[in-house]
Amino acid sequence: MRADALRNIDAILEAGHRCLAADPDASVGDIAKAAGVGRVTLYGHFANRAELVEAVVQRALARFDAALASVDFGGDPRQALVRLVEASWRPTAESANLLVAAERALPPEKLLATHEGPAKRVVELLERGREAGAFRTDLPTSWLVAMFHATVHAAANELAAGNLDPDAAAPTIATTLLAAFTPPTPT
Amino acid sequence: MRADALRNIDAILEAGHRCLAADPDASVGDIAKAAGVGRVTLYGHFANRAELVEAVVQRALARFDAALASVDFGGDPRQALVRLVEASWRPTAESANLLVAAERALPPEKLLATHEGPAKRVVELLERGREAGAFRTDLPTSWLVAMFHATVHAAANELAAGNLDPDAAAPTIATTLLAAFTPPTPT
DNA sequence: TTTAAGTCGAACAGTGTTGTTCAGGTTTTC
């Protein structure tokens, strides 16, 4: 592999992230142009549009997972959840459309596979919190996980719509989730 | 207008709802075929794909709003919220993709306009609950509204993924939202 | 039963996308 080629692949992935995040239907031509590269060159490195999307998503997910790896999820589960939110909301918001692109271009199996990394951390934290009595157990863990994602994405939407201040995002999400996850007090 | 034409328009709208709910990218040809009608006939009644989508969405929204009109939103705001959830979750789940189709085909202004009807009921209920001390006021109403929609949609996804029992949907959503909306107890 | 309204499929042009091929030019790399 020539150094030239590696540089181009990197530029393509970078441009792919930008373009797909802006428009999940971005064409291969758009991405190539944004990368400052001919369309033919792009096809020389990625056989399909699908392969390209998959590579972009995997790269983004790997980076996200690396960022999460440096977060301390120990101690009080509720405070750990706050830290998880603080580390998650911005990358999620920035790559929301990328996920949409992946949903449309990738077969469900591959889609699930790429997600598993970061999703596992959420599951582990929630299960630990349930066992410690910090989070409710009257609803399935899968539902709490779904609510985590839904809430972060809702914040991303409100942010984009101008209804939510960037500074308020993390506290708002965390406050809401903690309230939703708190075990019900027996009446 | 001939009775024939009216019948066809109805069939087209019905088929449009079905097709778009199954696939937000359903083509005009697909919809015409599902309606048992030629493509030309469809274009005789709707100038654009956009006009067709808009008509389908408006019809769905009108029906939804009519369904909500027969629900009692008085009394305890918390119980009213439960009734709102019970009346909302199924139509929302069934037409989730329709909304996606609308987002892609309609200009933002028209999209917002169609939504206003049902959305207003949610806002009114939440504001009443806030004033009555039943719902939290430390987060903006717009955020609570966003959480309402996000939670219902999350349930729709979990339902489609087989992670949630249909019978459990309404209680799960209501329990989660009530917990999230409860005013924080001062520590 | 006549007439106007409506329908039908086939066919057409236009557009945008994907993925491929070609012939010639530029960079690495050794």
Place this chain on the structure above:
DNA sequence: GAAAACCTGAACAACACTGTTCGACTTAAA
């Protein structure tokens, strides 16, 4: 400096979709 790797734009076929036109046919309505 020579060879291999790489890049390039232009052009091409294939496909799917939109929106329109045509001429012939069927149906509702008075």
